[in-house]
Amino acid sequence: xxxxxxxxxxxxxxxxxxxxxxxxxxxxxxxxxxxxxxxxxxxxxxxxxxxxxxxxxxxxxxxxxxxxxxxxxxxxxxxxxxxxxxxxxxxxxxxxxxxxxxxxxxxxxxxxxxxxxxxxxxxxxxxxxxxxxxxxxxxxxxxxxxxxxxxxxxxxxxxxxxxxxxxxxxxxxxxxxxxxxxxxxxxxxxxxxxxxxxxxxxxxxxxxxxxxxxxxxxxxxxxxxxxxxxxxxxxxxxxxxxxxxxxxxxxxxxxxxxxxxxxxxxxxxxxxxxxxxxxxxxxxxxxxxxxxxxxxxxxxxxxxxxxxxxxxxxxxxxxxxxxxxxxxxxxxxxxxxxxxxxxxxxxxxxxxxxxxxxxxxxxxxxxxxxxxxxxxxxxxxxxxxxxxxxxxxxxxxxxxxxxxxxxxxxxxxxxxxxxxxxxxxxxxxxxxxxxxxxxxxxxxxxxxxxxxxxxxxxxxxxxxxxxxxxxxxxxxxx
Amino acid sequence: xxxxxxxxxxxxxxxxxxxxxxxxxxxxxxxxxxxxxxxxxxxxxxxxxxxxxxxxxxxxxxxxxxxxxxxxxxxxxxxxxxxxxxxxxxxxxxxxxxxxxxxxxxxxxxxxxxxxxxxxxxxxxxxxxxxxxxxxxxxxxxxxxxxxxxxxxxxxxxxxxxxxxxxxxxxxxxxxxxxxxxxxxxxxxxxxxxxxxxxxxxxxxxxxxxxxxxxxxxxxxxxxxxxxxxxxxxxxxxxxxxxxxxxxxxxxxxxxxxxxxxxxxxxxxxxxxxxxxxxxxxxxxxxxxxxxxxxxxxxxxxxxxxxxxxxxxxxxxxxxxxxxxxxxxxxxxxxxxxxxxxxxxxxxxxxxxxxxxxxxxxxxxxxxxxxxxxxxxxxxxxxxxxxxxxxxxxxxxxxxxxxxxxxxxxxxxxxxxxxxxxxxxxxxxxxxxxxxxxxxxxxxxxxxxxxxxxx
Numbered sequence: 001x002x003x004x005x006x007x008x009x010x011x012x013x014x015x016x017x018x019x020x021x022x023x024x025x026x027x028x029x030x031x032x033x034x035x036x037x038x039x040x041x042x043x044x045x046x047x048x049x050x051x052x053x054x055x056x057x058x059x060x061x062x063x064x065x066x067x068x069x070x071x072x073x074x075x076x077x078x079x080x081x082x083x084x085x086x087x088x089x090x091x092x093x094x095x096x097x098x099x100x101x102x103x104x105x106x107x108x109x110x111x112x113x114x115x116x117x118x119x120x121x122x123x124x125x126x127x128x129x130x131x132x133x134x135x136x137x138x139x140x141x142x143x144x145x146x147x148x149x150x151x152x153x154x155x156x157x158x159x160x161x162x163x164x165x166x167x168x169x170x171x172x173x174x175x176x177x178x179x180x181x182x183x184x185x186x187x188x189x190x191x192x193x194x195x196x197x198x199x200x201x202x203x204x205x206x207x208x209x210x211x212x213x214x215x216x217x218x219x220x221x222x223x224x225x226x227x228x229x230x231x232x233x234x235x236x237x238x239x240x241x242x243x244x245x246x247x248x249x250x251x252x253x254x255x256x257x258x259x260x261x262x263x264x265x266x267x268x269x270x271x272x273x274x275x276x277x278x279x280x281x282x283x284x285x286x287x288x289x290x291x292x293x294x295x296x297x298x299x300x301x302x303x304x305x306x307x308x309x310x311x312x313x314x315x316x317x318x319x320x321x322x323x324x325x326x327x328x329x330x331x332x333x334x335x336x337x338x339x340x341x342x343x344x345x346x347x348x349x350x351x352x353x354x355x356x357x358x359x360x361x362x363x364x365x366x367x368x369x370x371x372x373x374x375x376x377x378x379x380x381x382x383x384x385x386x387x388x389x390x391x392x393x394x395x396x397x398x399x400x401x402x403x404x405x406x407x408x409x410x411x412x413x414x415x416x417x418x419x420x421x422x423x424x425x426x427x428x429x430x431x432x433x434x435x436x437x438x439x440x441x442x443x444x445x446x447x448x449x450x451x452x453x454x455x456x457x458x459x460x461x462x463x464x465x466x467x468x469x470x471x472x473x474x475x476x477x478x
Numbered sequence: 479x480x481x482x483x484x485x486x487x488x489x490x491x492x493x494x495x496x497x498x499x500x501x502x503x504x505x506x507x508x509x510x511x512x513x514x515x516x517x518x519x520x521x522x523x524x525x526x527x528x529x530x531x532x533x534x535x536x537x538x539x540x541x542x543x544x545x546x547x548x549x550x551x552x553x554x555x556x557x558x559x560x561x562x563x564x565x566x567x568x569x570x571x572x573x574x575x576x577x578x579x580x581x582x583x584x585x586x587x588x589x590x591x592x593x594x595x596x597x598x599x600x601x602x603x604x605x606x607x608x609x610x611x612x613x614x615x616x617x618x619x620x621x622x623x624x625x626x627x628x629x630x631x632x633x634x635x636x637x638x639x640x641x642x643x644x645x646x647x648x649x650x651x652x653x654x655x656x657x658x659x660x661x662x663x664x665x666x667x668x669x670x671x672x673x674x675x676x677x678x679x680x681x682x683x684x685x686x687x688x689x690x691x692x693x694x695x696x697x698x699x700x701x702x703x704x705x706x707x708x709x710x711x712x713x714x715x716x717x718x719x720x721x722x723x724x725x726x727x728x729x730x731x732x733x734x735x736x737x738x739x740x741x742x743x744x745x746x747x748x749x750x751x752x753x754x755x756x757x758x759x760x761x762x763x764x765x766x767x768x769x770x771x772x773x774x775x776x777x778x779x780x781x782x783x784x785x786x787x788x789x790x791x792x793x794x795x796x797x798x799x800x801x802x803x804x805x806x807x808x809x810x811x812x813x814x815x816x817x818x819x820x821x822x823x824x825x826x827x828x829x830x831x832x833x834x835x836x837x838x839x840x841x842x843x844x845x846x847x848x849x850x851x852x853x854x855x856x857x858x859x860x861x862x863x864x865x866x867x868x869x870x871x872x873x874x875x876x877x878x879x880x881x882x883x884x885x886x887x888x889x890x891x892x893x894x895x896x897x898x899x900x901x902x903x904x905x906x907x908x909x910x911x912x913x914x915x916x917x918x919x920x921x922x923x924x925x926x927x928x929x930x931x932x933x
Contacts, residue, residue: 049575050824052742058823059575061568062553063561066535080532083555093532100530100605135575157743158867194744194867201868241870244712244894244930274523276628277665279673355533392862397630397663397675400890402874404862426863426872426892428932430672476872476892476930 014041014171015181016118021087022173023114025094029071030175031110032103036072037094038174038335040312041065041085042354045129048164051142053150059135066354071097075340079357115179121309122169125183129167131214132185138163141189141217148226149193153233158194163187163217172314180314186305186460187216188449191225195233202236202423204229204389204406209305209449209460232389232407239421242408242477248384249427249470250377250411254448255390257463260295261365261452262393263401263431268297268322268330269348269360270337271455279399279432280328287326289435292370295323297332299347299363305449306363306461310347313358317347322365326436334360352457359456366464370441377440377469379414385425385475386411393427401434402476403427426476434473442467486640487514487536489652492557493644499563500542500646505570507543509584509645511780511821512536512557519635520608522616524628527609538562539821541582542569548576551823572823580741582825585803585815588649588782595768595775600636600656600684608634608685612660615694619664622698625705629697630675631663636685639774643782651782655774658685662697666705672889674707676700676855676876681773681915700855703878707887710879710931716851716905717893717927718843721834721912721919723854723875728763728832729916730864730871731897735790735798737805737813738827744867746898749809751796757901759794760837761922767817767830771913775831778817785817785830793837800827832917836907843906843923846883852929853878853885854893869897890932900924 022039029037043065050058066083067090078100080093095105133141142161149159168184190207206229210216251259272278280288289295299308299317308317313335321329333341334349337360349358378386391404405425410417447464492510500508514536521528539553540562550573554565612634619629636658643651663677678696682688719727731746734756739745747756757763767775767785778784781803789797801809802819805827820826845853854877863873872894878885906923 055577055579056575057577057580059572060551060553060823061572063564063568064553064555066555076527076529078530080534082534083536084534089534093534096532100532135572139575201865203865203867241894244892244928274528275630277630355535357529357531392859394859394862396858396874397665397677398673400874402859402863402892404859404865404872424870424872424894426874426894426930428874428890428892428930430890474890474930474932476874476894478894478928 014043014169018171019115019179025069025090026173026175027110027112028105029094029098030112031106032098034071034073034098034103036175038070038172038313040068040354041171043169045167046165048162049135049138049142051139051146051161053146053159054143056139056143067093068354068357069093069097070357071101071103072339073101073103076101077336081355112175115173116177117179119180119314121180121182128183128185128214132165133217138217141220141222145191145222145226148223149191149230152227153193153195153230155195155197155237156193157196160192161190163189172312174314178314180310182309185212185214189217189220191229193229193233195237197237200238202233204233204236207449211303211305211307211460213303235418235421236407236423239423241424242385242422242475244475244477246472246474248381249473250381250384250386251468251470252388253444253446253466255450255463256387256468257366257448257465258390258393258450259403259427260367260465261362261461261463262395262403264295264435265297265362265365266395266454267399267431268332269362270331270333270341270343271359273331273341273343274337277397283328286328288328289323289326290438291326292441293323293326293435293438294368295366296321296368297362297365301364304364304447304462308363311349312351313349315345315347315349317363320346332360332362334358350456350459352459356456359454361454361456361459362452362461364447364462364464366445366447367441367466367468369443369445369466372440372442374442374444374467377442377467378411378416380440380469381411382413384411386416399430399432401429401431424477428474428476434470437471437473438468439471440469487512487642489642489644489650492642493650495559495562496644499566503566503570505542505566506545507584507646508541509643510538510540512538512642514640515637517635517637518602518605518608519633520605520612521633522612525613525617530605530609538565540565540569541821542566542573544570544573547581548573548578549581549823550574550576577824580804580808582804584645584647585781585783587784587815588643588645589647590784592651592777592784593768595777597655597683597775599654600686602636602638603685608636611685611690615660615662615690618694619662619698623666623702625666625668626664626698626701627667628665629662630665631661631677633661635659641776643778645782649782651778653777656683657774658682658688660688660690660693662693664697664701666701668705674701674704676704679915683773703885704876704887707889709889710891710929712930714926715929716923716925718845718851718853719922719924720853720855721921722914723857724834724919724922725832725914725917726857726860727871727897729829730860731866732829733866735800736827737799737801737809738825740799741805741808746869747796754796755794756796756898757791757794758904760839760904760907761791761794761901762835763791764789764833765800765818765829765831766833769831769833769918771918772831773915779819780821781815781819781825783815783817783819788816800829802827834911834917834919836920836922838908839904839906840923843908845880845908845921848880849882851880852888853880871895871897888931892930894928894930900927
């Protein structure tokens with residue numbers, strides 16, 4: 001079979017050649033009386049492939065482009081998005097954003113000084129798109145994975161493997177002189193299986209994600225991941241439902257970090273400070289967690305799913321220590337967050353696409369490793385739950401969180417009972433109550449890729465932690 | 479004064495362009511679905527505008543069939559001649575990897591007559607008007623109770639959509655809709671107590687048709703009703719689902735009636751489940767795309783098939799599955815496409831608007847008088863707590879413990895169960911069905927669900 005690449009959209013490259021047009025937009029906006037004008041332009045080339053059982057059932061390319069224009073005046077902002085990148089359409093979007101704030105295009109010329117030099121983060125990235133696996137290569141990887149599921153699994157009713165590639169070219173210009181360009185590549189691959197025997201059913205998922213490595217899929221250990229998923233399915237198929245109650249819990253490393261992401265991370269975004277919906281708004285310098293907890297959010301580490309060369313406001317990301325030894329240190333802030341709350345920007349202004357205004361969002365967020373071995377955490381519990389694999393979760397308007405547990409086992413008399421799997425568990429609580437109960441952190445910190453949906457859409461993130469012990473948490477069950 | 483619409487697709491020009499380009503690219507069969515939309519929205523914060531937004535968006539999806547009958551697809555937001563040509567070329571390349579076992583075809587019903595849905599088109603209102611409405615709504619909510627300090631989540635959105643479906647066999651569908659949505663989620667807190675939040679949503683064909691007062695009243699009443707809360711003991715309870723909560727549950731498990739999920743082996747139903755009892759005889763469920771309360775109801779689905787009323791569960795018995803063109807053909811039992819498909823390389827299927835009718839059943843159960851029962855007002859985190867292919871759910875909820883005609887808010891809790899036993903264990907359906915954005919349902923009483931209270 002030949003190896004065609006599915007061609008990119010006809011839209012032109014986003015680079016320095018856009019400077020005059022962007023400067024005109026910014027000049028018009030400033031001339032109309034705006035405090036600050038920001039233009040975000042993007043072009044995308046996406047591909048998703050789905051394998052089910054022994055066949056490829058979906059190959060979906062997607063080409064897109066668009067711009068988001070944001071105008072600030074005082075504490076207010078107006079935002080207009082369009083996927084028409086023609087000059088008249090962009091000018092119309094700008095005028096729309098201006099008019100939302102009661103500003104009109106003026107007749108006098110602006111004294112605005114123009115953009116600075118282009119800060120180009122795309123060096124060395126131009127070949128990324130063409131270096132990604134072709135559709136046949138992607139299909140081969142996925143089919144090998146569903147075949148591995150078949151070889152390793154029992155009672156499998158459904159086997160799926162999916163791959164998605166998102167290539168994005170971004171240009172950000174703002175009237176404060178910001179002028180930055182980046183090329184981004186995110187890839188994710190996952191497996192899902194459903195095992196069924198009589199009335200017993202178990203569904204198990206695994207997902208990995210990567211930034212900036214075109215050969216990620218080719219190097220993905222699909223067979224190993226499949227074997228692990230099948231092993232989990234085998235154990236969970238006939239697991240009993242967990243008995244509802246309150247237990248000490250050990251949360252596994254990697255995706256166990258979703259609890260911190262949902263329960264605490266969102267409450268440390270300045271969007272929550274603006275809304276008055278975080279209990280930590282005035283707690284900087286105060287203990288909010290057990291002294292065993294140090295938590296970090298960063299966008300710099302190589303190839304992690306939440307890493308970025310610049311945020312969606314053109315700022316270089318930072319490594320932000322959120323909590324040090326239990327004491328709150330910083331909030332994650334974007335341009336609007338800094339303006340409205342006073343918390344300095346951290347390179348955390350992120351958005352799903354041009355259709356969303358950027359907001360303060362997490363990147364790679366994790367609890368740091370501690371001094372303990374995993375066995376020390378387990379052996380400290382007489383009767384509790386070991387949550388090996390977490391499902392999704394969410395946090396409500398009052399900070400109440402919940403997480404589904406995909407794979408769990410009882411801990412009895414200090415021993416992990418892998419012969420006693422349980423299903424149907426949901427962890428519930430709130431950050432203020434639970435953070436002080438994270439009393440032990442193991443020395444095996446690790447990260448896992450995920451997606452985070454919030455005010456500015458769905459963005460790529462990682463969550464992470466070592467194995468941690470929560471002294472007491474409510475477990476929903478049967 | 480109203481704002482002129484920026485949503486205007488030139489269907490004839492697109493058809494002409496596609497016919498010419500597909501001929502040049504030797505593409506024998508194709509179809510195109512386009513949605514063009516324009517939305518404006520506002521958010522406020524303590525009497526001040528916070529963010530005002532406008533969004534113009536066009537998304538097109540082209541499917542092409544190659545000489546071997548395999549289908550390829552590409553989506554794009556560039557409808558220029560160059561953009562469409564690139565999309566067609568991409569789809570043609572993708573068709574080399576089309577599904578060989580169950581390739582979709584054009585829907586035979588894509589040219590059937592359509593019953594027009596007579597919903598009025600509302601004009602776009604100036605964003606300042608939206609802002610004024612929302613500022614006033616926020617003001618009323620903030621003044622309704624001293625414990626309410628902020629309306630954490632709020633917004634007023636209006637949207638205009640134009641949908642177009644055309645194919646190489648001559649089908650040509652076009653529909654324009656308008657909608658407006660208001661949401662208010664206040665946060666209330668009393669000294670020494672946990673913050674509480676609840677809210678309300680209203681959807682209408684236009685801003686001028688929105689029930690603003692109803693939304694304000696419901697948002698404040700709900701939030702205030704949760705201020706006096708207490709923990710609940712973990713145990714097995716008889717539960718009454720509000721119409722909204724019961725519909726959320728049905729939507730989350732709609733793979734039970736989804737023919738594609740049946741074929742994929744991820745549904746709780748099998749092909750031979752039709753005619754079997756899947757719920758209490760008190761329950762009847764239909765999908766009713768054309769219900770007058772269904773705002774912006776589609777006249778046709780992603781394959782161009784007309785939408786319609788379809789009985790799914792009748793007095794507890796499964797009567798029909800939701801079908802696409804491909805699943806109807808694969809079932810080979812006389813099934814036809816039902817107007818529930820979304821175009822894709824793999825066509826997906828979902829409900830349009832669920833309409834639940836219930837028999838009264840046990841008349842001793844009542845939201846006004848029952849004791850030691852739980853009234854679930856709203857469910858949360860369905861994306862995480864529902865295992866659709868397993869049938870299990872474990873979901874946080876807002877609700878009340880009913881006791882002697884009194885309601886006391888439950889501090890924090892989850893409800894867990896199995897959808898099959900939940901549907902079979904329906905004891906009563908109380909009150910007339912109430913309309914929500916997702917459908918219509920009465921209050922539904924179910925026995926034997928596990929409630930876990932947070933300690």
